[in-house]
Amino acid sequence: MTSRLVLPDVLPITSKRHDILHQITLPDLSREISAAKSSIQDSVIGLLSSYPKYPTDRVDEINELESAYKDLLRMESRQKFLNSKLTEMKSKYTQQSSDAPRLNRENWDSFLNNEYNLINVRKEWIKLQSEEVEIDKKDQWLRVFCALPYIWSDPTRIIPNDPFETDAAQEEEGEDIKVEGGVVELTCPVSVKKFQSPMISVKCHHTIDNESLQSLFQQGKSIQCPVSGCNKTLTSRDFVPDRLMHIRVLISELRE
Numbered sequence: 001m002t003s004r005l006v007l008p009d010v011l012p013i014t015s016k017r018h019d020i021l022h023q024i025t026l027p028d029l030s031r032e033i034s035a036a037k038s039s040i041q042d043s044v045i046g047l048l049s050s051y052p053k054y055p056t057d058r059v060d061e062i063n064e065l066e067s068a069y070k071d072l073l074r075m076e077s078r079q080k081f082l083n084s085k086l087t088e089m090k091s092k093y094t095q096q097s098s099d100a101p102r103l104n105r106e107n108w109d110s111f112l113n114n115e116y117n118l119i120n121v122r123k124e125w126i127k128l129q130s131e132e133v134e135i136d137k138k139d140q141w142l143r144v145f146c147a148l149p150y151i152w153s154d155p156t157r158i159i160p161n162d163p164f165e166t167d168a169a170q171e172e173e174g175e176d177i178k179v180e181g182g183v184v185e186l187t188c189p190v191s192v193k194k195f196q197s198p199m200i201s202v203k204c205h206h207t208i209d210n211e212s213l214q215s216l217f218q219q220g221k222s223i224q225c226p227v228s229g230c231n232k233t234l235t236s237r238d239f240v241p242d243r244l245m246h247i248r249v250l251i252s253e254l255r256e
């Protein structure tokens with residue numbers, strides 16, 4: 001008997017200890033991450049305000065801000081990924097534990113060989129730490145970073161490789177409607193007033209001011225995109241703040 005006293009790697013968790021399992025959580029860093037993001041954004045706006053032309057002697061600094069911002073996005077994605085995996089593992093392990101028999105002398109070997117296929121949370125967790133996590137390429141501030149060299153002194157310039165504007169152009173198989181005569185309009189297509197809080201549709205990538213959207217959505221939960229020739233059906237959940245347009249407007253005001 002003494003020679004067999006090897007403990008199985010994984011044992012079912014008893015219902016008494018479930019609450020311990022549920023106490024295992026990741027620290028919530030979202031507040032710290034968003035504070036760090038804001039301070040990076042403030043630094044960019046500070047540079048935009050102090051230099052009317054793209055400051056070629058400050059490129060390193062701008063690149064550093066961009067890479068720090070990307071690190072934060074990566075951290076955010078990792079946090080989200082690990083949180084969802086942790087929840088998944090906890091419920092899987094709980095379920096498996098209730099399905100598995102209690103450990104006794106007869107099934108000891110079966111547990112040693114993990115014949116009940118119990119998830120080894122510790123091992124899985126270590127494995128997850130080294131997994132690569134993609135950053136959100138459609139993050140609105142990433143667009144701003146890519147656009148900076150173009151819009152620094154001319155906020156109406158078109159960005160050649162903007163993922164939103166390129167996608168929109170591809171979907172319509174023609175030129176982007178927002179772009180007329182080679183410039184980006186800084187006015188809302190509905191109110192024809194300068195954008196105050198521009199919102200971009202993630203479905204068709206058209207930008208409409210929040211105020212116009214609010215009045216459009218008073219007529220119903222879904223609307224047709226008011227940009228002529230688009231007509232995509234959109235709900236309020238299809239819109240996110242268009243940071244790039246916001247920065248364009250800000251630059252236009254700074255350069256006036």
Ligand SMILES: [Zn+2]
Binds near residue numbers: 225
């Ligand atoms: Zn549209």
